[in-house]
Amino acid sequence: MGCFVSTPKDSGGNRRRPGSIGEVSVYVPGLRIPKPVDFAQSLGDYLSKNIVERLSALRTRIVVMAGQEGPTITRTKRKSATQHGGSTLADLQQALEDYLPVLLGLVENGKACFRPFIFDGCSLHNMSTSRLIAYLYCAGSHLQYKVQFDWVNQEDDTEETTMSNAWYEVLSVLHLMAMLLLSQANLLLLPRTSTDSHQPKVSEESRRASVDIFLKAAGYLDCAVRHVLPQLPGELRRNLPVDLTEGVLRALCLQALGQGVDIQLGMAIDSTKATLAVKRRLACEMVKYWQQAQDNIMNLPLANGWGEKHRLFVKWKYIEAKAAAYYYHGLILDEGNTEKSHGMAVASLQAADEYFKESKKLCEAFNAVPPLSRNPPLWGTMKYLYEKIPKDTSSKVRINRDLYSYERIMETAPTLPDFALALKPDEYQLPQMDPSWRTENVKDGQSGTTNHING
Structure with a gap:
């Protein structure tokens, strides 16, 4: 159930794209x-005034903050990043964490009705017909489809994209929560x-x-893919904006993990105790x-x-990771005592x-795609490898280097x-439904009467 509306990009220019997003590490x-x-x-017509006002206040707070600050969060100016962007x-x-438990009442309220409960002091057996209808209405969790949630896509x-399904709102909230964390990183x-020090660096504490x-x-993101997406009907899933498709959500999750390993590798490079085997792994x-x-968004x-910038970022980091892996693999192979191991x-x-x-080249292409970006001063894994890969390769390959084409190198x-x-x-689990949903009045939409729901 639930309908959707997509608005073409020529219908008002609501999506604000900055010309530049500054320095990008993530x-x-x-x-x-x-x-x-x-x-x-x-x-x-279905909920008490208190809970309606609470939902409205919590979401309005998010709308105002995201509308004012969201478009500027990714524009990183190092002088003001911690003072303004961090807060x-x-x-x-x-604000999103406060909103989510109350929002979940729209999808969980019907489930709560199925538990042992008191419905205005009546059991199911002696409940009047009108009250039973109201109970069944609630049990069907029709509240899930009553609100049209509207988000600007990027x-x-x-x-x-507007969808009349509260799970779409939950999915959008989780996505925004994850993006804010990536911005913080x-x-x-x-x-x-x-x-x-005169050289810019990233502290170990920050890493x-x-x-x-x-x-x-x-x-x-993993929770969004495994626990929220399956709640949406197939038709709505097929019409989700690309930002929220399973492929993009999985790619973002893997991107976060890939960058986490990148930081670990940088710390291993700085450690005198980390072996070549650890770095290669x-x-x-x-x-x-x-x-x-890359496979998920290709x-x-x-x-x-x-979107194009996102795809280029993933491709750039994939190729960069392969350079690091082949470098450490080569160093370990070179420790062998056979002609074959040296050749490999x-x-x-x-x-x-x-x-x-x-x-x-991919890095340059990434930075050139609007919104424009630039690399921060080199540090960590790439600072080390930018210095070591060309130097160590030229020292190991002294003769006949020009005889090898790119294709030949990749073949061997x-x-x-x-x-x-x-x-x-x-492991992240959706929070429990806000307790107010177990004590607030839920109205019979036809008669306007109210009924207490106790879980």
């Missing part, structure tokens, strides 16, 4: 922005000049905190995360600026160098080891 697709909803008109992200995140060519991972944020964001795992992310209609090491390092060159490159993926999304 790419955040354009945030989906909620439009106002009149809960009183949709639910006034904005935290406040909007809290990656989709349509300007807005981006702010943490922009290098800054410290008092004791560790970002890994936790990536896992939390992945948890929201992390690099190879990173390849698998990004490859799976054939999706990501046609506009945000050279082939692996050559592949790393080629992927490194390709990744730089050994297969990367296949490691099980260690990083998993944090």
